[in-house]
Amino acid sequence: MHELHRIHQTIRSGVRVEHAGRKSTLKARPRAARVEEAQVSIYYGLDEKQKEFVEFVLSKYIESGVGELDQEKLPHLLQLKYQALPDAVAILGGTDRILSTFIDFQRHLYRLTAA
Numbered sequence: 001m002h003e004l005h006r007i008h009q010t011i012r013s014g015v016r017v018e019h020a021g022r023k024s025t026l027k028a029r030p031r032a033a034r035v036e037e038a039q040v041s042i043y044y045g046l047d048e049k050q051k052e053f054v055e056f057v058l059s060k061y062i063e064s065g066v067g068e069l070d071q072e073k074l075p076h077l078l079q080l081k082y083q084a085l086p087d088a089v090a091i092l093g094g095t096d097r098i099l100s101t102f103i104d105f106q107r108h109l110y111r112l113t114a115a
Helices: 002-013 031-043 048-064 071-082 085-092 095-109
Strands: none
Touching: 031 048, 031 095, 048 071, 048 085, 048 095, 071 085, 071 095, 085 095
16 A cells, blocks of 8 residues: 555656647547557567556557556556556566656657658
8 A cells, every 4th residue: 555655646746747738749640550650669678577567558548548648547557457556566666667667658659750
């Protein structure tokens, strides 16, 4: 429970990734196509455990939409994937690393591409 509280606190005090501004600057593309186009850069530098988690999050994004990428959803996604937050923290390497992974892959997903 302490880890859940820490993740929530980190999210509330950290830099938020805003999705609303993206709509006006990016050409609309199907979510699956966006993931496919960015997957090489998304996965670059991730270890196998991080890659598994990012793949899980991306599957939820494709299925349900950009709301799945909201930082407020992170604790729920971790519980869904790992059943317990302490397990997620142990597997993925700590709350700071989890949050960094969650934010960083989105930068690749929404990187502007040349038209």
